[in-house]
Amino acid sequence: MVMDLPECPVCLEAFDGESRIPRVLACGHSTCQICLLHLPKPPLFPCTIRCPACTQLVTYPQSPSSLPKNIDLLRFSSSFPRSSNPKPEPEPKPKPKPRPDFDFLPNLWSHEFYHKWKQWIVPQDSELIKSNQIVSLFKIASFTDNNDNDNNDDDDDDDDEFKYSYVAKVMMILFKMRDECLVELDLILTLASKEYRICSAYGLWYNNKDDYLYLVCERKHTSLLNLTVKDDDYDDISSVGMIGMELYETFSRLHDVGLVSGCTSFSCFVIDGFGHMLIDLNQVLIDGERVQKIIKDSIRSEMDSNDVDLESHVYPSPEVLVELIRKEAVDFDFDMSKCTVGFSSDVWSLACVLLSFLLGMSFVDETRGFLSSYILKLVHGNTCECEELYATWLDNVSGFLDGKLGLEYTLMKELLQKCLCFDPKDRPLVNDVWKFMRGLIIKPKLDVISSSEQKATNESTSRCLVLADLIGSSNKTVKNDETGAMNDSRDDNVVVESDVIEGVRKSSLSCIEMKGHLDCISGLAIGGGFLFSSSFDKTVNVWSLQGSNRVHTFKGHEHKVMAVVYVDSEPPLCISADNGGDIFIWAVNLPFDEKPVKRLNEEKDWRYSGVHSLAVSSTSGYLYTGSGDKSIKAWSLNDYSLSYTMNGHKSVVSTLAVCNEVLYSGSWDGTVRLWCLSDHSPLAVLGEERPVASVLSVATHTHTLVAAYENGSIKVWNKDVFLNSISPHSSSIFSICMEGPWLFSGGWNKTIVVQKLSGNDESGVEEVTEIGSIQGDSVVTALSYWEGRLFVGHADRTIKVYSFGG
Incomplete structure (x- = not known):
């Protein structure tokens, strides 16, 4: 029996001591020296490389020869004769069971449909519409959701109702129109944009005053x-x-x-x-x-x-x-x-x-x-x-x-x-x-x-x-004209059914309110069938995800609890930290213990403001704390000892997130830093050139990074490349969370904005589209998402759970 030689994970050639020299990356995997020379380097992170074995982003010197050789592999390879017999094909590994998808909203439209029609959407506040003498308008269809009343935003009855965004309303109207109408509309728009003897078509504009979608053409x-x-x-x-x-x-x-x-x-x-x-x-x-x-x-x-x-x-x-x-x-x-x-x-x-x-x-x-x-x-x-x-x-x-x-x-x-x-x-x-x-x-x-x-x-x-x-549909209705001189068509118009997307209406947005804290909610974590909520009232409440009832309260903090995380370990843990520097580790089992498993404390001086953020990496086995002393500390989950201290930020580390074995840290200094979890070395700094405002929250999913800022803006990176900067809020965004294509953000203006990231597996995220918003009655301080339910922590001590359903 001939044993197979160790081989490079890229070229699948056996390692040797001449050209296929195995070089050890920071994550512990080895790749041959020739392949390392040809692996792509992330454009924003020139001193990093993605490991071809685990896809982890690790530090990389200017030359692969600077990396250590894997001596053990070389010795192992030289001790066995090379075989000319072909390798037997390995048995295919069983595919892991796909994780069930729980969308916050049903699939409103396909990715291809959105990209086909988005180019024709005229902005809501377009100067063309304001100067209506240079355009002609024709009513196409109506978004007639009887519960939708954008003109009554100040009405208390509108709280906790889902309001579709401008773009979402246009897309849903188009998506529900019959194919024949869409073909004709596409023909008119395409021809009017190309033929010089036809007045140009500017696109499609939705009027929030009368809930009609208009075709906008040149009339100058x-x-x-x-x-x-x-x-x-x-x-x-x-x-x-x-x-x-x-x-x-x-x-x-x-x-x-x-x-x-x-x-x-x-x-x-x-x-x-x-x-x-x-x-x-x-x-x-x-x-x-x-x-x-x-x-x-x-x-x-x-x-x-x-x-x-x-x-x-x-x-x-x-x-x-x-x-x-x-x-x-x-x-x-x-x-x-x-x-x-x-x-x-x-x-x-x-x-x-x-x-x-x-x-x-x-x-x-x-x-x-x-x-x-x-x-x-x-x-x-x-x-x-x-x-x-x-x-x-x-x-x-x-x-x-x-x-x-x-x-x-x-x-x-x-x-x-x-x-x-x-x-x-x-x-x-x-x-x-x-x-x-x-x-x-x-x-x-x-x-x-x-x-x-x-x-x-x-x-x-x-x-x-x-x-x-x-103009020939049998599905018509007569609506009062509210557009004045701007409306050239005063007769019957095609109307999209009031139930624009089956099963999705304001009336189907359910809201459960959970009360139990005595002060502002500061953090939310989900795991083990429980929701954990931290608060300025110095406690951590444990809620059942099935009954939405409070089952326990962790007490012991002497200062405001700033953050909470769940650790899926054996036994499972809940970790909370306060602004006095105390870190409490609680066992998650029934019945719950009154005392923590372990209590940690960071050293501090008069300038120190305790722990502001937490993150956990089950792979590396560390708990990470973002502190007021500008540092990030790594605590071993095995013996709870302080193992590493990462410095680089110039102000409070306000938020932490772990994804793909990379630690992301956001700070009041306006930057987001990336750290390698294998050796806790710095990888890159985002936003250092032009910091716009303090970073208050970050969220990650696969290759996408999202950062929320104090000025109400959100920045998105995908596959290490900056994608876009948007401003869905007019004031500070205190929390964001992301699950699959869904991005949720909330903050000072008491509004939760629901956005969707569109793209595909090959190209990644291409853009962010606002789908709608939920107007609340208190400042949003924490967000978390689990199996189709959005958990929202408010400054008024309440936790609300939103979900769409029958």
Whole structure:
């Protein structure tokens, strides 16, 4: 039997005394010298390296040759002959059972969904919205949680209620919208950001005043409505040709990307600084919504043509009207063979807009009356009368053209009449009309692009905005308009169900209050089926996690207890420390002992303010204390002796945390220091260059470090790289805790902010998103999280337990 030689954990080559020399890292593991040269160095911690065996961050010299050789491995390797036989494959180790996940909130949306839509969210206090003259707004959907009342933050009834953040409300509305609506919304946003003939789309904005989500588009150009239409206007045919060319060129661009308007009006067009026309898709949706409302009102009640309030200069094509009525009236019977909505529908509408300029108010009034009567006759099923009405209107328009255009413009008259054909298949193409209008301005001999071919577009895949699901949903409600002049749409709007995320409402946020302390709560720890709470009243209370009742009180401290930790050992321990420098070690067993297992005491002088923070490393077997004398002390859990003292901070060490065998310490000096637990040597200093404020709390999870500051800011590092700095609070943050993707923070403003860290296993955390907040009635002093429950310690002596459930 040949014994396998020791090998490098990176290259899997056997160690030797020449090139594969085993070098011992501070954590005790060995790696060959060649691999150490190629291992990546953390950018913020140049004097460190992650051990490939245990991933611990350890100190690393400039050259691996400075590290000691593993003499025992070299002797062991040289005492055995090398075997050329291949190694047998080791048996796969059984996978550890995954730890059950307990989310504070259900999964509101997927990571991919969030990254797709976050780019379109307009900030709540955007200057674009404040200056509403340069934007147009269209209501998309509503967040109608009846318990949500952001305007009553000072009301006592709002305490202990979960309020979703601005971004969370936008994302939840989008997540609950039907797929068809999302596809259309994505198409509008994408096209409006790329096509130069479409008014730019700024994104999506949520109005907290009326709980509606709006589509925000550009509206800073001159409206076509500013061009007054009179009977004597536009005798110059070249001017009409210029307007017609611009109109049809705009819609040619729209059709190239597969969009059909179906209804146009003067309000849909704006003129930029170069005289080119752009289309406002927001206004197209608004006009379509108003036409749809008129049709719904016509179906629901008996009306005559005088009651149909169809606005002037709004021209829905006949086939669009038929389709809208068919969607609203189930028993509507009409031959749709000649009424297919497509690109030709816009040819009809654009011809009406152009004739408004050419013929003036006589055409406008005639067409408005025709469309009003046409809608009513369609609704009532009088299809024969519809054909007669249409023929009469077309004859009248022809008479107007005869009076306006002479024999010189016979071809123009024929073209416009052809654009108004009832059958869409008999209407000319958009590009053909554009070429004709261009010919009124530029002579054919000088027109170098007159022979260009029309771009092929699959009309079967096109989408009609007026028939879009964004304004055609059956799930609608009428809400009072509270936005004043800022709201361009005053009609029915798509509404997301009031139960935006099933099972998650304010009413489902349960709160249990635990009372027993006589002063401010200073710390919380969980373990062994118990919650341990320390207080300025010099005691540590023990609470049952099942019944939320107090089962014991540890007494003995003579000063304010500043921190408490749980040690999962045999036997399990609870350790508490006070600002007098006393450290009490309590046994966690039933029945609880009245006296501590051990009492430790730090040396102090008149400047000393005792212990401010605690942390435990079960791997290294040490208890760590952060002290007022600026030091960190390591106490052995075996014999409770003081083993190491770590110096470096310039002020009180206010907070400690252990993760991945690295000790993180935060201080009032505004820095966070990292210490190697194997030899307690310093690894790195964060925030030393530009300290912003005192560090009051730190939290860690896997490769993520979060630090909370006295000025209300939070800094996040991921995989040793600084990620972001955010300010979820306006004042001091006294405590933060992190569990998986969830980050909780609370402090002086009595508010608990719930945030979520998004990312994936490969890239790590990418960003922090505020999900919501819980407004309390007292300063938040301590936070802890366990299996879906958030434990909150307050300055008013109470402990509250929040959880979402049925």
